[in-house]
Amino acid sequence: HYHNYWTRHGIFQKVPTFLLGAVSETILLNQSFGEFITNNYNKFKNSQKVCGLYFAYRPALIVNDPELVQDVMIRDFNSFHNRGILFNYDVDPLAAHLFNLDGQKWRDLRVKLSPTFTSGKLRTMFPTIRNCVKTLEDYMIKNVKSGDNVFNMRDLMARYTTNVISSVAFGIDNDCINETDNIFRKMGLKIFQVSLKQALIQVLFFFAPTLIVKAKIKLTPDDVEDFFMKIVKQTVDHREASKDNERKDFMQLMIQLKNQGYLSADKDDEESEKGSHGDVKKLTFNEVAAQAFLFFAAGFETSSSTMNFCLFELSRNPEKQKKVHEELDRVLKNVDINDITYEKLNELKYLECCIDEALRIYPILPALMRESTRDHKFSSSNLKIENKTPILIPVLGMQRDPEIYDNPMEFRPERFLNSPHGNGKVQGLFYVPFGDGPRNCIGARMGKLQTKLGLVAALSKFSYELADKKLLHTEIQFDPRQFILTPKQEVMYKISLRD
Numbered sequence: 001h002y003h004n005y006w007t008r009h010g011i012f013q014k015v016p017t018f019l020l021g022a023v024s025e026t027i028l029l030n031q032s033f034g035e036f037i038t039n040n041y042n043k044f045k046n047s048q049k050v051c052g053l054y055f056a057y058r059p060a061l062i063v064n065d066p067e068l069v070q071d072v073m074i075r076d077f078n079s080f081h082n083r084g085i086l087f088n089y090d091v092d093p094l095a096a097h098l099f100n101l102d103g104q105k106w107r108d109l110r111v112k113l114s115p116t117f118t119s120g121k122l123r124t125m126f127p128t129i130r131n132c133v134k135t136l137e138d139y140m141i142k143n144v145k146s147g148d149n150v151f152n153m154r155d156l157m158a159r160y161t162t163n164v165i166s167s168v169a170f171g172i173d174n175d176c177i178n179e180t181d182n183i184f185r186k187m188g189l190k191i192f193q194v195s196l197k198q199a200l201i202q203v204l205f206f207f208a209p210t211l212i213v214k215a216k217i218k219l220t221p222d223d224v225e226d227f228f229m230k231i232v233k234q235t236v237d238h239r240e241a242s243k244d245n246e247r248k249d250f251m252q253l254m255i256q257l258k259n260q261g262y263l264s265a266d267k268d269d270e271e272s273e274k275g276s277h278g279d280v281k282k283l284t285f286n287e288v289a290a291q292a293f294l295f296f297a298a299g300f301e302t303s304s305s306t307m308n309f310c311l312f313e314l315s316r317n318p319e320k321q322k323k324v325h326e327e328l329d330r331v332l333k334n335v336d337i338n339d340i341t342y343e344k345l346n347e348l349k350y351l352e353c354c355i356d357e358a359l360r361i362y363p364i365l366p367a368l369m370r371e372s373t374r375d376h377k378f379s380s381s382n383l384k385i386e387n388k389t390p391i392l393i394p395v396l397g398m399q400r401d402p403e404i405y406d407n408p409m410e411f412r413p414e415r416f417l418n419s420p421h422g423n424g425k426v427q428g429l430f431y432v433p434f435g436d437g438p439r440n441c442i443g444a445r446m447g448k449l450q451t452k453l454g455l456v457a458a459l460s461k462f463s464y465e466l467a468d469k470k471l472l473h474t475e476i477q478f479d480p481r482q483f484i485l486t487p488k489q490e491v492m493y494k495i496s497l498r499d
């Protein structure tokens, strides 16, 4: 009966297997969640605008049509503002962050946090990020000169972005690049490690999400929670006691939200709030800690993976790497990394296209989720769905679809020099590496900024080759245990100093 839900509602369904429903492949860890959604998209997109499937017995819907994706993310957003992630606040306070919250709680918090990510605020954080990138460049020069020239760039870039995030989110100047045992790096690894317990929680996430709430199961590992609670408490106490409000970082902005409920207007920031502050409900300490934790978790791995995928493609496409080098030489002629400005960085258009193209072939979140908040009829079709239906957006599938992008596996940054970047044959929303609509990535500008600056440091003085030549002509395989797109095997790079 459960497994006939979609057929009863007149919607095509993927033939379910007993008990596990249609998700046996991903639950049994044969393929990553992103690849599973992609395979279904590829199989059914030509015949079905949507495809019903079952998380065990729970019906969910993959949206295969970019017009409908646009409905879900933008046009009909009021019916789809939730992600439908369940957690128990009483035992898991750090899980109560913007990514996981839904409904009015999400809306209120999103309004409060949005001004912390304006371009004006990023400009004030720019010198801090630039200091981190200098440490990266110095480290690479020292090692390459001493002959130690084979690098795991995913790890090195994660160390760099951890320095950035711990500095702008916690106000702590770290050096995870030179200190291999740094506690922030260890915690970062821990957050994305899939232990047996985490794997079981992932299974529950599909099978019986309400059990997570009822049985008081924590999504956050205990030691990660202890660490982040302690570090946020120390920082907040220290800043409040010393009246240190000179630092230009997220922590300072969140302390303002905790103490006054709104951000003070900033004369250098055109987008900053002015005038009346409407709802001035203050953030609690736990809310501040949860957001700081999320900025950390969402902020380092996404950007370091993007840089790794971009370097991977530039290594297999030497002519594109040459174009990046030419642009860097032209725009940053005689400019030391210490002296790069926000404006100079904006002039690096081709490098920007390389990042956009890397995120097309390798979207870090390969599938996005929404949950309907009411019974709904779509704007662009007669399709009707019930309240609380999980919706899956096949990001990886659409961004590698040959009907949308000619030769989709070819790394061609030039696609992004023009608009539209697809082949123009398909309408709707299909390029969404940062999501879209009011629930898109709030840190997209910051993510792009640290990615671009990291790549400037990694590429200005160095050339890249793949250490394993087999990868020149084979595609990267993804780790089936991870939700985010993670290579199964680390890519190693042979790096040399440019003349």
Ligand code: HEM
Pocket (backbone or CB within 6 Å): 098, 099, 100, 110, 294, 295, 296, 298, 299, 300, 302, 303, 306, 364, 365, 368, 369, 432, 433, 434, 435, 436, 438, 439, 440, 441, 442, 443, 444, 446, 447, 448, 451
């Ligand atoms: C290249 C880097 C990044 C990528 C590819 C990325 C990607 C994404 C994606 C795909 C989403 C989901 C959007 C949706 O469902 O429509 C998201 C959400 C989010 N990201 Fe990012 N992100 C990046 C960097 C960052 C950074 C640096 C931060 C913060 C410092 C951040 C904070 C967030 C938050 C808070 C959300 C949840 C927003 C909400 O639900 O309202 N991200 N990100």
